[in-house]
Amino acid sequence: MPDTKTGPRDALLLLGCPQVPIQTSVALYLASKLRKQGITTVITGNRAARTNIEVADPDRHYIGEVIDIDRCIAQLAEKKRDFHFCFSFIHNDAGLSYAATVNAISPAAQILIIFGEHYQEVAGSVEFPAEIIAVNAVHNPMPLKAKIDEVFPWVVSNL
Amino acid sequence: MGCLESMKHEIILRDASFKECREYILSHFPEHFVVLPGYKIFEKHLIGVPPLYIAIDGDDVIIPYTKPCYGTFLIRVPDPEMASELRQKKPK
Numbered sequence: 001m002p003d004t005k006t007g008p009r010d011a012l013l014l015l016g017c018p019q020v021p022i023q024t025s026v027a028l029y030l031a032s033k034l035r036k037q038g039i040t041t042v043i044t045g046n047r048a049a050r051t052n053i054e055v056a057d058p059d060r061h062y063i064g065e066v067i068d069i070d071r072c073i074a075q076l077a078e079k080k081r082d083f084h085f086c087f088s089f090i091h092n093d094a095g096l097s098y099a100a101t102v103n104a105i106s107p108a109a110q111i112l113i114i115f116g117e118h119y120q121e122v123a124g125s126v127e128f129p130a131e132i133i134a135v136n137a138v139h140n141p142m143p144l145k146a147k148i149d150e151v152f153p154w155v156v157s158n159l
Numbered sequence: 160m161g162c163l164e165s166m167k168h169e170i171i172l173r174d175a176s177f178k179e180c181r182e183y184i185l186s187h188f189p190e191h192f193v194v195l196p197g198y199k200i201f202e203k204h205l206i207g208v209p210p211l212y213i214a215i216d217g218d219d220v221i222i223p224y225t226k227p228c229y230g231t232f233l234i235r236v237p238d239p240e241m242a243s244e245l246r247q248k249k250p251k
Contacts, residue, residue: 070203094228101208105195127209128208
């Protein structure tokens with residue numbers, strides 16, 4: 001893994017397929033928490049995931065830059081950009097593949113937010129160092145919000 | 160060499176897991192290589208969980224291709240030039 005990034009703190013929020021309803025609301029909630037800590041956020045995902053986020057926050061109270069996931073991976077792989085933190089939203093095998101890729105090409109501290117009905121199976125497939133937040137949540141964001149509230153102070157002060 | 164979406168390709172596995180693609184390559188293609196996630200081929204950076212395998216079969220290149228909503232595809236791309244290039248440099 002490359003050396004740790006220096007300078008003002010920033011975080012990448014790596015979105016998965018938006019088919020699980022809570023992803024958008026929890027991503028906006030996390031972006032708000034990070035912004036209050038003075039941590040700049042960049043959100044990446046496919047077109048559907050990005051559009052969900054941008055429609056939900058049209059005046060950009062919580063979100064900042066939003067970029068295409070292929071472009072983001074290219075910038076990380078080519079060392080044109082990096083982040084202090086990467087929060088990956090994962091509910092399927094593809095989401096885990098993207099998180100593993102970022103782990104391999106970026107020095108960012110990895111925090112995996114694993115949810116959805118197969119959360120245990122997905123969490124059990126993680127084969128790289130990361131902080132894991134895994135919750136059985138599909139439609140109701142509150143269990144995942146509660147878990148994020150619990151670990152967030154430790155994550156932003158220790159990673 | 161062009162962008163993958165615009166190139167002729169055959170889908171070997173559809174909506175697979177990264178493990179299924181890895182196991183398929185290991186069991187079907189003796190000429191395979193490990194590459195790092197983010198390895199650039201056909202103008203795309205490969206997505207995957209290490210060890211990430213690609214293979215060559217004659218003049219064809221076999222790679223995993225992941226989309227957030229559709230899982231991982233294992234695809235075969237006929238490209239003698241790329242197959243030759245991979246044989247020569249044996250990527251890591």
